[in-house]
Amino acid sequence: MKAHGLMFHHFHNDEHQPGQGSISAATFEDMLHYVGIDRFLSAEEWYRRALEGKLSPDDRCITFDDNLKCQFDVAYPVLRKYNLTAFWFVYTSPFQGSLEKIEVYRHFRISEFPSIESFYQCFYQAVAQSPYEKIVETALKTFDPDTYLVEFPFYTKEDKVFRYVRDRVLGAEKYYNVMDQMIRDAGVDIQKLRGKLWMEVDHLKQLDKEGHIIGLHSHSHPTYLGRLPLKEQKEEYETNASVLENLLGKKPTTVSHPCNSYSGDTLKILKGLGVEMGFRANMFGALASPYEYPREDHANLLKEMEG
Numbered sequence: 001m002k003a004h005g006l007m008f009h010h011f012h013n014d015e016h017q018p019g020q021g022s023i024s025a026a027t028f029e030d031m032l033h034y035v036g037i038d039r040f041l042s043a044e045e046w047y048r049r050a051l052e053g054k055l056s057p058d059d060r061c062i063t064f065d066d067n068l069k070c071q072f073d074v075a076y077p078v079l080r081k082y083n084l085t086a087f088w089f090v091y092t093s094p095f096q097g098s099l100e101k102i103e104v105y106r107h108f109r110i111s112e113f114p115s116i117e118s119f120y121q122c123f124y125q126a127v128a129q130s131p132y133e134k135i136v137e138t139a140l141k142t143f144d145p146d147t148y149l150v151e152f153p154f155y156t157k158e159d160k161v162f163r164y165v166r167d168r169v170l171g172a173e174k175y176y177n178v179m180d181q182m183i184r185d186a187g188v189d190i191q192k193l194r195g196k197l198w199m200e201v202d203h204l205k206q207l208d209k210e211g212h213i214i215g216l217h218s219h220s221h222p223t224y225l226g227r228l229p230l231k232e233q234k235e236e237y238e239t240n241a242s243v244l245e246n247l248l249g250k251k252p253t254t255v256s257h258p259c260n261s262y263s264g265d266t267l268k269i270l271k272g273l274g275v276e277m278g279f280r281a282n283m284f285g286a287l288a289s290p291y292e293y294p295r296e297d298h299a300n301l302l303k304e305m306e307g
């Protein structure tokens, strides 16, 4: 094994509904024990050792992506119990009032549908009634889910088909059109989600004050940041950095790459912004730069624990 972070996203409790991949406080605690509480470095200690090149293979750290309110409500109290600190990678558009689609759609999916299968079924019905029926039908004729997203072993065949249609066949704009139509058809008012999905400024300030490290994660969380034109990548991270600096009064020096998407140019942009260390979203590859420390997805760890 090599030194790596654990990567967490969604949590549930009485207030935050369970959804695909979400875990409870008890499961989170079990996972920390399974890895071994003593192996977790504080965020600051990990950062220091990483910069000095002194991480040992046993070293672990805890990381949270996407500034989710459920992380603060469910996971943060567990961290406090064990006196642990973590990295929190924050995309900043919600701090400017955006209801970013990635999280709104997830919430719609888990609150309006009894299962992921029933969501997929409704989604394909919506596609069939959209102008995109033919392109999706044609693309799926030659699609082989067994060869797609092989680096995510916990995705089902249906998950892969959906992601393929969403990311490769439709692309952002057409996918948004289909989803927004579904939300209108369901009569859901997404404005009611304000204040519920993401952390607010005071949460970040509290974490920062207690020794947690707040890092970059782009401004609007594009799915394929590494493939955007350079100018847009620059804007994403410059805005991200300046919003965080304004909120916390210090320059962010860490990053995790949203959807693990980055290029050599992305890393140059980050370096130019004063970023010193970062994380990938998987365990693959050698450590090619200080911006590519590996992380294990919590879903893989959970599988290992249950297996």
Ligand SMILES: [Zn+2]
Binding pocket: 065, 066, 217, 221, 258, 259
């Ligand atoms: Zn993310």
